[in-house]
Amino acid sequence: MEKMFVGSSKEKFYYHNTLLCLVRALEGKNITIDLRNDSYICGCITTVDGFMNVSFANAVYCDPQGNEFQFENIFVQGRNIRYVHVPETMSMLTIIKNELTGHKRRVPDKKLIQKSRKAKKALRQHMETVASLDL
Template identity: 30%
Template structure:
């Protein structure tokens, strides 16, 4: 599971609203990633960010001519990924639910209520009055 402290609130929200969280749930598990340039990478998923950039550890890059190159750590840009193979024992529904709860802090995805312009102006006026009262040391002044 991706550590919620590593990402901003917006990144966690965007990850939870897409299938990137499924790839993030694979952290610590071995996988095979096929790239757009026909290369294949086998390795253990270390970290996945909200843009689907993947960091693999103990990875092997297989070229078209079956030549292999081993890397201790490998970074793959998300836009270069064509396909990610999931392990057979990977329970998608359970891990996906657990990952979304972890990204959103255990809560449901909530939409922000839109505030009417009149209510927003009223709140801004109230804040201005309070600020003026504090600056005037007990005297409310109109500005």
């Protein structure tokens, strides 16, 4: 199943040039995210946008004092995230490769271009010159 990334050009840049693609690949999985205020949230990630804003479903928020609060849905701004815990059973390199290979632009097969006689002759001469060099 290919997920198509939809967003502004700035969001697409972040997606392809940061580890945002790793976090986005964790959608649908139960993950723990540490926040900047020393609290954390555990739950199922439903969506991640191009600025790493994360939405959780069936989440538990634990504040710095240790109090726990349950939420059906909770939204966390990307700037408040300190750390995303990736499960040890998941290979980060594999996740990133799988996430990004599904989003490469598909280049249609180009027809073979017939080279002119002049271009073929120049290529043949070049190959002969290279073959005659003593390496």
